[in-house]
Amino acid sequence: MPTITINGQTLHCPPQTSVLDILLNAGIAISYACKKGTCHSCLLKSLDIAPPPGSQTGLKDTQKAQGYFLACQCRPDENMVVQVPSHQDIYVDVAIAGKKMLNSQILELTLGFEQPFDFKAGQFVNLQRGDGLTRSYSIANPPRPDNTIQLHIRRLAGGKFSNWLHNEAQIGEKISVSKPQGTCYYLPDRPQQSLLMVATGSGLAPLAGILTDALAQGHTGPAYLFHGSREAEGLYLVEAMRELAAAYPNVNYFPCISGGTENPQYCSGRANDIAIATLSNLKNWRVYICGHPEMVSQFKKQAFLKGASLADIYTDPFLLSPS
Ligand SMILES: Cc1cc2nc3c(=O)[nH]c(=O)nc-3n(C[C@H](O)[C@H](O)[C@H](O)COP(=O)(O)OP(=O)(O)OC[C@H]3O[C@@H](n4cnc5c(N)ncnc54)[C@H](O)[C@@H]3O)c2cc1C
Ligand code: FES
Structure with missing residues (x-):
């Protein structure tokens, strides 16, 4: 059985068990x-061998070359000596610059960076x-001169991190922030392309950011945003999105509620179903889908069946941490 050595401690690697679980089971903080x-x-x-290729999927080439790998995706078949990267290699400590409720469940958290x-x-x-x-959160604004980012944090019942941010974290308090990740962002290469964005809950965060960015970069093609929640109270930034749609003739905004109550201010039904019913063909469209993992997976299939190319579909499922 291969072994993994970390901080001078050597552990056996049972088959089918990730390095992450081996370290956690041994009580090593990671x-x-x-x-x-x-x-x-x-x-x-990794300090000695090249990590298994599957454990480097999605990393930058520079990270791969330096031997970085994802512990949760690594099941080694030979001995490895590994190291936890230093805090400053991964994180920058940033002050909480603002907290504002966008509805009863969603907190807008503003973080102010000292360096660009x-x-x-x-x-x-x-x-x-x-x-x-550690938890992941999507950035809801394009870069701006005050060097801040805004995140939309949905309070999850019993959720450790979201409740800490909502209830305890104070303005001025420092929090560690990683480098940005992911490929779900606006690409200015085809400004006339049709854009479709579908979100549930705080999945609006990345899509509001992408839409604002697209418009700031002069996107002229049609942009359709469908935002869904069970109840009207679960929607947010409704007026801001309506104002955007009024200011830009190419922007079409559909707030959707799926809980069964009819309300003339909103579309009735699930955001992904309404999007599919509204648009006849998604050939050559760029599609962004964020929020509940099941909705993201379902709509990815629906969009593909409506003609969107898989290469043009960008998703961020808001996966919860396994308990
Ligand atoms: C790429 C990415 C981007 C993300 N972006 C955002 C974002 O912009 N905004 C945002 O709010 N979140 C986002 N998330 C989710 C976020 O990272 C956290 O998972 C979320 O805030 C919950 O963390 P927590 O510590 O509060 O909950 P945890 O303490 O981790 O609780 C999660 C656990 O609670 C249980 N649970 C409790 N209630 C429920 C429920 N209603 N449904 C399912 N399970 C439940 C589950 O067992 C689960 O394991 C993103 C996730 C990913 C992967
Ligand atoms: S990539 Fe390993 S825990 Fe998220």
Whole structure:
């Protein structure tokens, strides 16, 4: 059985068990969030051999060359010596600059960077608390002169990180923020292309950012935004999105409620179903889907069957951390 050595401690690697689980089972502190290869918060560095290729999927070429890999995706078949990257290699400590409720469940969290922070609206960052608890959140604004980012944090019943941000984290308090990740952002290569964006809940965060960015970069093609929630109270930024649609003739905004109550202000039904019923053909469209993982997976199939190319579909399923 291969072994993994970390901080001078050598552990056996049972078949089918990830390096992340081996380390956690041994009581070694290592950050993680999704355990699915999405968030990149479980990054480790191999000090001797090249990591198994599947454990480097989605990493930058420079990271791959330096031996970084994702512990949750690594099942070694030979001995490895590994190291946890230093905090400053991955995170920058940033002050909470603002907290504002957007509805009863969604907190807009503003983080102010002292040094320029290079990101695109729609990417996500990992936030890490002092005790190592780590979660991913999407960026809802394009870069701006005050060097801040805004995140929309949905309060999850019993959720450790979201409730801490809602109830306890104070303005001025420092929080660790990773480099931005992910490919769900606006590409200015085809300004006349039709854009379709479908979100549930706080999935609006990346899509509001992408839409604002697209318009700021002069996107002229039609842009359709469908935002869904069970109840009207679950929607947010409704007026802001309506104002955007009024200001830009190419923007079409559909707030949708699926809980069964008819309300003339909103479309009745699930956002993904309304999007499919509204648009006849998605050939050559660019499609962005964010929020509840089941909706993201279902709509990806629906969009593909309506003609969208898989290469033109960008998704961020908001995976919860396994308990
Ligand atoms: C790429 C990415 C981007 C994300 N972006 C955002 C974002 O912009 N905004 C945002 O709010 N979130 C986002 N998330 C989700 C976020 O990372 C956290 O998972 C979320 O905030 C919950 O964390 P928590 O610590 O509060 O909950 P945890 O303490 O991790 O609780 C999650 C656990 O609670 C249980 N649980 C409790 N209630 C429910 C429920 N209603 N449904 C299912 N399980 C439940 C489950 O067992 C689950 O394991 C994103 C996730 C990913 C992967
Ligand atoms: S990528 Fe490994 S825990 Fe998220």
